[in-house]
Amino acid sequence: xxxxxxxxxxxxxxxxxxxxxxxxxxxxxxxxxxxxxxxxxxxxxxxxxxxxxxxxxxxxxxxxxxxxxxxxxxxxxxxxxxxxxxxxxxxxxxxxxxxxxxxxxxxxxxxxxxxxxxxxxxxxxxxxxxxxxxxxxxxxxxxxxxxxxxxxxxxxxxxxxxxxxxxxxxxxxxxxxxxxxxxxxxxxxxxxxxxxxxxxxxxxxxxxxxxxxx
Amino acid sequence: xxxxxxxxxxxxxxxxxxxxxxxxxxxxxxxxxxxxxxxxxxxxxxxxxxxxxxxxxxxxxxxxxxxxxxxxxxxxxxxxxxxxxxxxxxxxxxxxxxxxxxxxxxxxxxxxxxxxxxxxxxxxxxxxxxxxxxxxxxxxxxxxxxxxxxxxxxxxxxxxxxxxxxxxxxxxxxxxxxxxxxxxxxxxxxxxxxxxxxxxxxxxxxxxxxxxxxxxxxxxxxxxxxxxxxxxxxxxxxxxxxxxxxxxxxxx
Ligand SMILES: Nc1ncnc2c1ncn2[C@@H]1O[C@H](COP(=O)(O)OP(=O)(O)O)[C@@H](O)[C@H]1O
Ligand SMILES: [Mg+2]
Numbered sequence: 527x528x529x530x531x532x533x534x535x536x537x538x539x540x541x542x543x544x545x546x547x548x549x550x551x552x553x554x555x556x557x558x559x560x561x562x563x564x565x566x567x568x569x570x571x572x573x574x575x576x577x578x579x580x581x582x583x584x585x586x587x588x589x590x591x592x593x594x595x596x597x598x599x600x601x602x603x604x605x606x607x608x609x610x611x612x613x614x615x616x617x618x619x620x621x622x623x624x625x626x627x628x629x630x631x632x633x634x635x636x637x638x639x640x641x642x643x644x645x646x647x648x649x650x651x652x653x654x655x656x657x658x659x660x661x662x663x664x665x666x667x668x669x670x671x672x673x674x675x676x677x678x679x680x681x682x683x684x685x686x687x688x689x690x691x692x693x694x695x696x697x698x699x700x701x702x703x704x705x706x707x708x709x710x711x712x713x714x715x716x717x718x719x720x721x722x723x724x725x726x727x728x729x730x731x732x733x734x735x736x737x738x739x740x
Numbered sequence: 741x742x743x744x745x746x747x748x749x750x751x752x753x754x755x756x757x758x759x760x761x762x763x764x765x766x767x768x769x770x771x772x773x774x775x776x777x778x779x780x781x782x783x784x785x786x787x788x789x790x791x792x793x794x795x796x797x798x799x800x801x802x803x804x805x806x807x808x809x810x811x812x813x814x815x816x817x818x819x820x821x822x823x824x825x826x827x828x829x830x831x832x833x834x835x836x837x838x839x840x841x842x843x844x845x846x847x848x849x850x851x852x853x854x855x856x857x858x859x860x861x862x863x864x865x866x867x868x869x870x871x872x873x874x875x876x877x878x879x880x881x882x883x884x885x886x887x888x889x890x891x892x893x894x895x896x897x898x899x900x901x902x903x904x905x906x907x908x909x910x911x912x913x914x915x916x917x918x919x920x921x922x923x924x925x926x927x928x929x930x931x932x933x934x935x936x937x938x939x940x941x942x943x944x945x946x947x948x949x950x951x952x953x954x955x956x957x958x959x960x961x962x963x964x965x966x967x968x969x970x971x972x973x974x975x976x977x978x979x980x981x982x983x984x985x986x987x988x989x990x991x992x
Contacts, residue, residue, distance in 0.1 A: 640833030
């Protein structure tokens with residue numbers, strides 16, 4: 527079975543690449559959405575809450591099917607990779623938004639006032655006082671989301687991507703070596719996720735020691 | 741410094757949060773070098789009054805002037821005005837993610853764009869003055885309440901404000917820490933600082949005030965020198981308020 531290891535490596539690269547892109551966009555979408563909610567921007571606020579409900583209450587698999595099989599029916603063709611990244615970002619954006627929002631909301635308004643009282647502008651208070659504290663509160667949830675999203679990539683094979691799941695299923699289909707193929711799959715995900723978990727734990731500890739967010 | 745030069749003027753201020761006026765037609769002048777102590781029952785609008793003075797609350801009508809310039813208009817550059825009006829809060833409001841010295845330096849570096857070395861020298865001097873130089877590199881959570889409040893005072897002072905506002909800065913402190921904070925304020929008063937102080941410490945008010953302002957029901961009910969005010973308050977309301985601070989001995 528080990529002669530197929532390179533297939534897993536290729537697949538892991540794909541998973542990681544698409545996952546990283548999806549996570550990056552998730553963070554951007556999440557940050558923008560959380561700011562819309564924080565500042566209670568009219569109209570946009572409504573759109574964001576509809577998006578969040580939609581995103582949280584539909585499985586990624588369904589979102590991918592919609593993108594890959596549904597959209598072409600109205601003439602919109604998106605590549606498998608495109609579908610994977612869009613789907614993951616659509617899903618992750620709402621989770622990241624909640625993580626950022628809980629951090630922002632945890633900072634008392636009196637911190638804003640004491641910043642303003644020494645003459646800082648609103649933007650400066652956000653940058654030097656609110657964001658650093660909010661971020662340190664959000665970090666554990668953000669890290670959990672990153673791990674969650676990488677695990678979610680296991681449905682990418684549904685849109686014809688040769689990711690880890692796909693390779694494993696393929697090998698099982700070809701050689702009936704189910705046990706080995708599955709073992710390799712588990713190991714591959716562990717190798718991907720363990721370092722990220724450890725890095726997350728380290729980051730959380732570091733932020734706490736630095737005295738962030740009290 | 742001329743003592744009867746008006747530094748801060750409040751004319752016919754009215755403040756309403758939306759369910760009836762909290763401050764109705766309040767007028768007050770603060771002169772250079774003067775220490776005003778603002779007292780009154782809880783909920784009478786003392787904090788609101790201070791917060792109007794530095795624009796943390798908008799006002800419904802009236803006018804506020806600093807150095808003869810109207811600051812209550814729409815075009816006020818609050819960042820500039822607030823450098824001249826320092827404020828210290830009851831709950832300290834230090835920035836918990838920054839060390840003591842970084843708390844103090846944030847304003848000078850980011851607002852006034854001062855040279856770091858020069859600002860740091862001054863920050864150290866001020867911390868030394870309030871007895872906290874050895875704490876300059878610790879985080880706020882490692883400080884006692886009294887120490888936090890002294891840092892908060894230094895953080896306001898380093899901006900070189902023309903006037904300082906203190907909102908019940910000892911109300912959240914354990915009794916044994918009240919004194920160390922009040923001493924710092926007394927020191928400032930002796931040094932000629934202009935201050936408006938909200939407090940429930942009547943002994944301190946008597947010692948530090950040039951004028952005592954008694955606020956009740958959203959208006960200034962009585963204003964007098966401390967001796968006159970505390971010894972023979974003119975209004976019923978002030979008498980009643982001051983009585984809540986005295987106890988009759990049980991033998992009498
Ligand atoms: N942000 C606010 N929104 C609505 N009402 C407020 C707000 N802040 C204060 N008030 C009300 O205004 C009145 C005066 O409050 P405050 O100025 O805090 O009084 P004090 O400092 O004298 O205790 C109180 O009745 C209080 O409930
Ligand atoms: Mg108050």
